[in-house]
Amino acid sequence: MGIFNNIINIIYPPRCILCHGFISTHNTLGLCSDCYSGFHRISSPFCPICGIPFNGSGENHLCGRCLKKRPFFDTIKAPYIYEGKIKQAIYTLKYEKNTLVADIIGPIVAEFVCKQIGENKNITVVPVPLHPKRLRKRGFNQSLLIARHIADALDARMDFLSLRRIQNTMPQAMLDKKDRRKNIRGAFRVKGHEPFKEKTVLLVDDVATTTNTLNECARVLKKAGAQRVMCAVIARTHNTI
Numbered sequence: 001m002g003i004f005n006n007i008i009n010i011i012y013p014p015r016c017i018l019c020h021g022f023i024s025t026h027n028t029l030g031l032c033s034d035c036y037s038g039f040h041r042i043s044s045p046f047c048p049i050c051g052i053p054f055n056g057s058g059e060n061h062l063c064g065r066c067l068k069k070r071p072f073f074d075t076i077k078a079p080y081i082y083e084g085k086i087k088q089a090i091y092t093l094k095y096e097k098n099t100l101v102a103d104i105i106g107p108i109v110a111e112f113v114c115k116q117i118g119e120n121k122n123i124t125v126v127p128v129p130l131h132p133k134r135l136r137k138r139g140f141n142q143s144l145l146i147a148r149h150i151a152d153a154l155d156a157r158m159d160f161l162s163l164r165r166i167q168n169t170m171p172q173a174m175l176d177k178k179d180r181r182k183n184i185r186g187a188f189r190v191k192g193h194e195p196f197k198e199k200t201v202l203l204v205d206d207v208a209t210t211t212n213t214l215n216e217c218a219r220v221l222k223k224a225g226a227q228r229v230m231c232a233v234i235a236r237t238h239n240t241i
């Protein structure tokens with residue numbers, strides 16, 4: 001097997017998934033060190049609820065928005081700021097439909113989430129669903145691909161059927177702030193017999209920007225009896241616009 005792999009590596013030397021530069025055969029990450037160092041970790045201080053990072057140094061503290069009105073979710077865990085190479089990786093996954101990216105980023109995010117919340121068999125991992133029409137168009141749900149790695153790492157069960165997207169909303173990026181909230185309201189529904197009653201749910205999405213989508217999912221999940229809704233994303237924007 002070792003010899004076979006060596007021959008494969010000579011014929012097809014491994015390349016970085018983002019910049020396509022050659023990488024060492026010992027690099028199991030699938031990313032070159034330049035690209036990986038272009039993923040910017042979120043560090044304190046940040047808001048412990050919505051995860052938004054603040055400039056400067058100091059303790060974590062609630063942001064003005066969360067102080068004014070608590071969101072329905074309890075917390076968002078995000079390892080990276082949505083910029084640079086991680087933004088490129090998410091674009092490659094979603095729009096160039098390179099699902100190999102999920103196999104590289106997924107374990108990194110899963111390890112981060114595991115460290116943050118600890119192994120927990122009682123968590124139900126729920127990817128933010130796509131509307132069936134968008135799912136058909138893209139061919140896969142990027143949040144589900146990431147959620148799989150998180151569920152594995154937590155040794156938790158995943159439920160990707162009970163939370164449904166019943167409205168095919170406009171992409172949030174095309175709307176202004178006020179319309180984004182309106183756009184997403186009523187877009188999700190819980191199906192089945194009390195699948196989330198008294199459960200702790202870990203919602204998984206690719207990016208958190210306005211957090212309106214996660215908040216609307218959390219509202220619906222809590223209405224369906226979920227006790228706690230935590231969220232995990234690959235990356236989070238600097239602001240909520």
Ligand SMILES: [Zn+2]
Binds near residue numbers: 018020021031036
């Ligand atoms: Zn690279």
Ligand SMILES: [Zn+2]
Binds near residue numbers: 050052062064066
């Ligand atoms: Zn906040």
